[in-house]
Amino acid sequence: MTRVVLAPDSFKGSITAAAAAQALAEGWAEVEPDAEFVHRPMADGGEGTVAAFAAAVPGARRMPVRVTGPAGDAHDTSWLLLPPDDGAPHGTGVVDIASTSGIELLAAPRPWDADTTGFGQAIVAALDHGVSRLVLGIGSSASTDGGIGMLTALGARFLDGAGRPVAPGARGLDDVAAVDLDGLRAAPEVRVLTDVTNPLTGARGAAAVFGPQKGLADPGDISRVDAALARLASLLDVDAEHPGAGAAGGTGAALVRWGAVLAPGAAEVAELIGLADAVRGADVVVTGEGSYDGQSGDGKVPSFLAGMAAAAGARPLLAAGRITPDADVGIFAATVSLTVLAGSGESALEDPARWLRVAGAALARSR
Secondary structure, eight states: OOEEEEOOOOBTTTBOHHHHHHHHHHHHHHHOTTOEEEEOOOOSSSTTHHHHHHHHSTTOEEEEEEEEOTTSSEEEEEEEEEOOBTTBTTOEEEEESHHHHBGGGOSSOOTTTOOSHHHHHHHHHHHHHTOSEEEEEOOSBOOOSTTHHHHHHTTOEEEOTTSOBOOSHHHHHTTOOEEEOTTOOOOOEEEEEESOOOOSSSTTSIIIIIGGGGTOOSHHHHHHHHHHHHHHHHHHTOOTTSTTTTHHHHHHHHHHHHTOEEEEHHHHHHHHTTHHHHHTTOSEEEEEEEEEOTTTTTTOHHHHHHHHHHHHTOEEEEEEEEEOTTSOOTTSSEEEEHHHHHSSHHHHHHOHHHHHHHHHHHHHHTO
């Protein structure tokens, strides 16, 4: 009997990691009905982080909260309360930026006005509940505000040259002349999950690399926001070159200033959900994500799972929405693209669960 561990990331904007794992299992079972399936939906700090913990940790509770979303209106979401343990006697709060201030929450990009206020408000809700520890996912953000929205929600003040609070988003970031941290909430133990190591500024920084994804298309605008981020780093006394400071539009830098530790998202999630124990003794590990491309080998879920599977003596397999020509597929024993199976990306997106079932069956036959 084959022991199959199913540990995909979410397929951004189309299907959750848990639903993807279920569809893959159903497809595999069509070929091998007697296979043993172990579900460990994954995340790397982006979309699906809260859901991954909710699915894997017994006793986890979703805690509803209303926040200001990236469009500036009220948004109902939740953070996750994990049960107490030796390191967190009052429990751990899991909050992700994707479900509070994420780009998937916008109908259209708002490069100058989207901000991280909602993320900060959800963190405040967890702190008010009394958690001993925070785990924060900062992938899939909607803004390039340097985290000033989040820090404002936590009690900081960002002022313009006239001593007035600045506007939300990159628009306000551009006006910051002074910072008042006297009212900033004290941080408990905070671990931040991120899948990037980019610095805050420069050619690999938040504005240059991720700004275009959030609507900063003009080179002049990118330079303007990059300069504003550099000024913010100086005012906060944060090292702009700190690995991961550029994550989530500079929110990584703001969290470092708050006292948080940035950590590789996939590895942290894997440890917290006991993935190593699940993979030990597995014959096959199936992972996946929406787009497996040239950047997927840099700490994202599929490459991390491939390494873990190989170390445990299991065959690593990949199902992805699409696989680009620059992607490193040599780390997998077999791969399958939903776009190829469905005939087009549009068809795959119309019914991802269907094509993941087909992918599961195809991977089972590849053995």
